[in-house]
Amino acid sequence: MAARTVKLAVIPGDGIGSEVVAEGLKVLGVAAAQFDLAVDTTEYELGAKLWHRTGETLPDSVAAELREHDAIYLGAVGDPSVPSGVLERGLLLRLRFDFDHYVNLRPVRLYPGVESPLAGVGPEDIDMLVVREGTEGPYAGAGGVLRKGTPHEIATQDSVNTRFGVERVVRYAFEKAAVRPRQKLTLVHKDNVLTFAGELWQRTVKEVGAEYPQVSVDYCHVDAAAMFFVNQPGRFDVVVTDNLFGDIITDIGAAITGGIGLAASGNINPDNTFPSMFEPVHGSAPDIAGQGKADPTATVLSAATMLDHLGVPEAARRIEAAVSADLKTRAQGGAVRSTTQIGDDLAARV
Amino acid sequence: MAARTVKLAVIPGDGIGSEVVAEGLKVLGVAAAQFDLAVDTTEYELGAKLWHRTGETLPDSVAAELREHDAIYLGAVGDPSVPSGVLERGLLLRLRFDFDHYVNLRPVRLYPGVESPLAGVGPEDIDMLVVREGTEGPYAGAGGVLRKGTPHEIATQDSVNTRFGVERVVRYAFEKAAVRPRQKLTLVHKDNVLTFAGELWQRTVKEVGAEYPQVSVDYCHVDAAAMFFVNQPGRFDVVVTDNLFGDIITDIGAAITGGIGLAASGNINPDNTFPSMFEPVHGSAPDIAGQGKADPTATVLSAATMLDHLGVPEAARRIEAAVSADLKTRAQGGAVRSTTQIGDDLAARV
Ligand SMILES: CC(C)[C@H](C(=O)O)[C@@H](O)C(=O)O
Ligand SMILES: CC(C)[C@H](C(=O)O)[C@@H](O)C(=O)O
Secondary structure (H helix, E strand, O other): OOOEEEEEEEEEEOOOHHHHHHHHHHHHHHHHHOOOEEEEEEEOOOOHHHHHHHOOOOOHHHHHHHHOOOEEEEEEOOOOOOOOOHHHHHHHHHHHHHOOOOEEEEEEEOOOOOOOOEOOOOHHHOEEEEEEEOOOEEEEEEEEEEOOOOOOOEEEEEEEEEHHHHHHHHHHHHHHHHOOOOOEEEEEEOOOOOHHHHHHHHHHHHHHHOOOOOOEEEEEEHHHHHHHHHHOHHHOOEEEEOHHHHHHHHHHHHHHOOOHHHOEEEEEOOOOOOOEEEEEOOOOOHHHOOOOOOOOHHHHHHHHHHHHHOOOHHHHHHHHHHHHHHHHHHHOOOOOOOHHHHHHHHHHHO | OOOEEEEEEEEEEOOOHHHHHHHHHHHHHHHHHOOOEEEEEEEOOOOHHHHHHHOOOOOHHHHHHHHOOOEEEEEEOOOOOOOOOHHHHHHHHHHHHHOOOOEEEEEEEOOOOOOOOEOOOOHHHOEEEEEEEOOOEEEEEEEEEEOOOOOOOEEEEEEEEEHHHHHHHHHHHHHHHHOOOOOEEEEEEOOOOOHHHHHHHHHHHHHHHOOOOOOEEEEEEHHHHHHHHHHOHHHOOEEEEOHHHHHHHHHHHHHHOOOHHHOEEEEEOOOOOOOEEEEEOOOOOHHHOOOOOOOOHHHHHHHHHHHHHOOOHHHHHHHHHHHHHHHHHHHOOOOOOOHHHHHHHHHHHO
8 A cells, every 4th residue: 555645636627638637647646656655536527618517617615625635636727618717717716816826836948859949949058947926916806997888998907916925935936946056046027117016026035035145136127038038048047926927938938948738837835725736837729629639748747746746756856757758759750649648658657 | 401300309328329329310311311301310318327417317398308309219228327217217118108109119020131049930930010008007107015014015016008098009000900911910918817907908909900800800818929929920910919018028029030139119109299209129238338339220220110100111111121131241241340330331221
């Protein structure tokens, strides 16, 4: 019997979600077993289908059950038949907010063998960790509309930033930076324009940074950072930033490292007050759903991020090594593999 | 005598500003003269030096004088000795707001001969026009701070979007799209999260778009757009977006087209109620100031945007053709030229 059992809630979701999650679970299971960890899964049917059937995105009873798990593993949700924002806010963001996922962790690494759209850039040039705030900022949902539908209409959208919220994510980022070889942290914001929020972020980084003298601190406006991700990605090690800036720059990060098919993420509650959630950055890709064409790699890598969070880093490294080896063979060409075949190959390599 | 005289206010600014503006004026003068246009310049010393001397960023008397001009031509302002935001808000943004520059126009073109950091991408793949809103959104300066310096501090930053403000910039973008070969307009926003502002933008694009049935309309979340700028730039023709998203994606646009040294911009009041302002996207680069190392091309291209706005498109095309030819020769190698030499070469080509 395994020494420890992880209770994992699985939300396959829509489109390619169930296909990639199946492979992710396969690889996760193999890696976990090697470290005496059993994974006990419960599946939850959430997403477009449930919404069409019941109008619900996250029934309270399901939310209560999810809470009782050690972690959540999600494929992807979303379908063109559901209005923009309904599932995002009703399910994805609700989980981040309700479960206080204040760290949205997104590694940006170029794996050997993967072609970057950037000319002349290799794995040694791109290895960063973006720590995106996950529970406040412009995602707070604050704002409103006046005189809707008239020529005098006004719509506001408010970013809410608290010292509490900023400090905890900044501290998390410093902790990560402190144990990386380059020990560098870059705050990305726009403090020359967003003065109220920017000043809070700047001051907090300065104050928390005093506790980490070994970490060198840099600052970059978000517009410049977006540019540097493209023409000087090597300047970044750990990046800490707000919810919306993080959303944007991590998609650039995905683009420069070979696309969203490889980008993993963790929505993390570092205090373990609530289960954390792990998901690929990509969406449900309904156009290729059910055809075995989806690349499960991002989902598999998200399982590695999960294993790190669950305190089994050796298992996480095994998965990453398997992915790395697999991507290298892809570069050598060969037949196109199905979702399942890639999952099988990864599981065999772990 | 020239048939018409343009009264141009010139703000060389800091760092490399005066160097690049001198070349810009040189090329502008030659191009304008060919179309019977005289350029009558008045220089204004604004920027870091004035601020250090007087604490002022834009004295009221200067603002009043600027108003009396047909256009404003700016090099760059900013110096490390001035706190972040002081000159940006006190001068650059103040001009945009006071002179109602509601269109921030940024062409994103890859010129033949220029190396893009994107592998395998050529001039035919990148030719877009970003129409960024310039007078509202998160740049409104709205927001505040409560309980500053305490663990309970909260800082808000509010985006203000009006139907009036959104509609006029959207209409401008449709006008531009209607006369381009591809006749395509993409709204970039984040309506699945920023619901209040996003819905206003979406609805306005839909309603204004009904007047332009020949223009095809697309929508893209800002995170996806940031990614597509890198791995599928060809999907964009005219892009319309809010002030902050525009700030970010145009820097990506600059990056993919060879860097900020070539990126031009116009801060335009299409109603001509106030003078419009033309400036390169780059900053004052104090590290290379005074050494003749700065590339004046972005400033020269901004003069072309100015000539378009002043109703002399043939002169604008001449400048662009000169830049295009010059960039092609660069690709063939040759000695590194000084700022002045590049200006001379461009003037000779016009
Ligand atoms: C789906 C959407 C709400 C989400 C976000 O904006 O955070 C996504 O883009 C992401 O990055 O996880
Ligand atoms: C200098 C700064 C205020 C400005 C902006 O944010 O608009 C700049 O980045 C730009 O894009 O013109």
